[in-house]
Amino acid sequence: MWLLLTLFIILLVIGMPVAFVIGIAGGGYFLINNEIPWTVLVQRVVSQTQSFSFLAVPFFLFAGNLMNETGITKHLLSLARLITRRMYGGTAQVNVILSTLMGGVSGSACADAGMEIRILGPEMDSRGYPKGYTCGLTCLTSLITATIPPSLGLILYGFVGEVSIGQLFAAGIVPGFLMCLVLMVTVTITSRRHGYDAPRPDSKRFTFKELMDNLKTSVWALLFPIILIIGIRFGFFTPSEAGAFAVVYAIVIGTFVYKELTIESFIRSLKNAVIDTGAIIFIIALSGIFSYALTYGNIPKIMSAFLIGITDSPQLMVLLMLGFLFLTGMLVDSNVNILLLTPIFLPVVTELEINPVHFGICMMTIVTMGCMTPPVGTAIYVVCGIHKTSIQDYVKYSLPFFISVLLEVVVLVFFPQITMFIPNLLY
Template identity: 30%
Template sequence: MIVASLSIVLIVVLLLVEVPVAFAVGAGVIVFALAAGQDLAYLAPSAFQQLGSYALLSAPLFIISGTVMARSGISEAMIRVVDVFLGGRRSGFGAVTVISCALFGAISGSGAAAIAGVGSIMIPRMEAAGYPRSYATALVGCSSVLALMIPPSIPMIVFAMTANLSVAACFLSTVVPGILLAGVYCIYNWRVVRKFPEDPKAAVEYRVRATDVVGALRKGAFALALPPIILGGIYSGLTTPTEAAAISILYAVPVGIFVYRGLTVKELGRTLFDAVVQTGSFVIIIFFLFNLSRLMILEGLPASIAAGIADLSQNRYVVLLLINLVMLVMGMLVDDVSGSILAAVILMPLATQAGVDPIHFAAIVGTNLGLGNVSPPCAPLLFVAVSVGRSSVREVAGPTIRALLCCHLPMTVIVTFLPDLSLALPRLLLDY
């Protein structure tokens, strides 16, 4: 237990001094294994075997799909469709940002990809409409979490594989919470924007004509077809998540080249190269995390944590609150994928012991880790938003915390204590 704790502290310290996640986790794993007397040659083959999982292959494929979409003009066409329906007033620009992040999640499954694809377009537009840049950046960062909750979600793929659960059921568990959270953020934005001083130079209102709607729908038809292709294939049983991810690439590339013309053959090569670099980083992180999770199991860490929390209280609701607190801190320190693996290994045995349905726990993980990923001080997704928005963490921290306290934190509590909210769709569509 002491060795594991020191290794985790080492990882946290390295992350705080901005050591890349893969190297920080790798250093912690090596120190953990050596101090515990475990053989790295014994651990590595098991991790490589897990990396070869067919279900896990969908994650890098969705990374490639999201990268292609962000650079091909598909994301711009999708945002334009949302814009003609919601962007007519000043508060509409924030609503367009929130809904676009949710739609982006229905294609790429990545919060960082949603920030890059939506934030680069909408932050300048919101600022031109009179939004403070700090608030616009915070809204993008908070909304990016919707990409982790609206399927397909890369963290849910990793969680389901690690916990040996149905990927489709885990996907469905966060759909209703994700849709409700998107609505709450839109209402919150409407209330907040009313307090911003009017800028007479900002063109914040325009009249949407029928021709604008028809034009946007015609141009965005190919972009909007992607979510039904992906999700329809998965839930109809025609494709697995991995096959749906591959189909999304085969669809996005020709659409980006021939329909939206945002990709040339040369640009496609660069795009695929960047996607491969992201995938390589993802695989290295996952490899070390698989080793870390196995070390924790071998050293009995999950059982020790479960016993420690059980000693504090036997009350199911108190246990759930403690689990949420641990996940919140976990989400602040590591990215969503890393947090998903650690939650599956460390906290899921405790949750099931407390009588929590595994698919309900998947929804708790997806909702809570998203909250942690944009919560200062570490906030991995918030740092990405700050980079895209060219702002500072100090300026963005205040608007972010207020949005999280008013919107995301209450939704996390609701998801935790109302299991039917997350289990309704799995029961309806999968007879779970």
């Protein structure tokens, strides 16, 4: 087992793509263990993808790409600008609210961050925000998509851990909006302190009529996550069927409501979805080898016994596991962390009678934060690359947002009723 972990670390350090790291490390364990026939290796690669619920992933990826091509972003941006018109750090507040509204559309933190830095980055520059502040805020606000449905991370967690995806979707709503509030407060404090983008004296508060006019065009995007949760809860469709519904919904809204979905944009969305799905499914397939090796070596039981031996306090145990996830998130892709660590941590969660839905929301927030932390964070390189900003500036200006999000997660850990309020209401 030490060979498996050593090989994994060595390959990761030398910069090999993560899918090959977990595949080769798992294959190495099979190579030295003569008790396991090689046919099992092939079977694990194939069987890892043979799940009906896994169909939700490519469907939601395609739906997210379609919705980004239908003009939904433009209408949500207009609504966000209206709401933040009288706030300190107005353009930065738009960034936070737009991520919250887009959480139910894109389902991907990296996609959300890349889209927002292109739309809001130049405007934030013109308003006097430092580039590092713009990139830090854009990355951390995209973290909201980790919990607001349809989060791809929650789908993978539910798929691997056999946890209700419908309950996970419902549980993510309140933490998502709470994170929005926390980040908006952080923006207000930092903007007042540094004098960023004060509201103009002649700007007026938005009226009820203005709000209704904006909602008329953006309501179709806002209804999307609500329809998904209600549909899954009341048995209109399974999570996989919800993904197919999302694709049809995006096509209908883009074609007949916003009238901005063209053949060219449809093909572009399909192409991007195929590329994204191929990357994710390749990691998932090869993770079957690694997961089998971990299970065969009794690593989940060993880790469970070790962690329970440290403390029997559920809250402290969750904080320990989240701390470990934060560190691994700095080195390993978030999807890989979900696939490899969920089977290890869930037995501990079950043993201590922690609700796996509540743990999943906390885990997804911290794991997705790995996209925003150096040295491996993909969202950092997307945002800083587009906006031509140094990683040092990003780290300097993003610290207040990291601290505020971590404080929110601590609150969720000690007050699980915040997370479980809607699932308990619906289920």
